[in-house]
Amino acid sequence: MPIFLECQRCTACCRWPGQVRLTDPEISRLASFKELPEHDFIQRYTRLRSDRRGLSLQEKPNGECVFLDGDNCAVQPVKPQQCRDFPNLWNFPGAEKSCRAIPRELSEAEWRRRVREATGRDVELRRFC
Ligand code: SF4
Numbered sequence: 607m608p609i610f611l612e613c614q615r616c617t618a619c620c621r622w623p624g625q626v627r628l629t630d631p632e633i634s635r636l637a638s639f640k641e642l643p644e645h646d647f648i649q650r651y652t653r654l655r656s657d658r659r660g661l662s663l664q665e666k667p668n669g670e671c672v673f674l675d676g677d678n679c680a681v682q683p684v685k686p687q688q689c690r691d692f693p694n695l696w697n698f699p700g701a702e703k704s705c706r707a708i709p710r711e712l713s714e715a716e717w718r719r720r721v722r723e724a725t726g727r728d729v730e731l732r733r734f735c
């Protein structure tokens with residue numbers, strides 16, 4: 607049976623080191639959500655990725671994401687796909703030590719429904735389990 611990781615909104619993944627990569631459409635949606643022209647949004651909230659091949663979200667001095675507001679994501683309705691996809695569609699060894707998502711054993715149909723709900727993607731189970 608497939609395992610769905612049910613997010614507990616602990617926000618650990620918004621605090622650990624790394625880059626939240628942004629696509630051009632995501633930048634447009636985020637800028638619109640923040641009611642800023644794209645150029646201003648880019649100057650204020652993004653930085654060049656370490657591979658210099660695109661933009662990622664800035665971090666605060668303490669390392670957490672610039673959009674983490676207490677225990678909430680300030681851009682939740684338009685948060686980047688990379689954020690939406692974790693931890694069910696991408697993951698890394700040892701993530702479970704910090705991520706408090708609860709594993710739920712589900713039918714394939716229910717797994718697919720929950721993943722679609724969490725990520726907006728309709729994915730084939732066999733690619734990830
Ligand atoms: S955009 Fe939101 S969900 Fe993504 S890392 Fe920042 S605070 Fe977390």
Ligand code: SF4
Nearest residue numbers: 613614617619705707
């Ligand atoms: S670390 Fe895991 S449980 Fe915590 S907010 Fe991120 S995905 Fe959810």
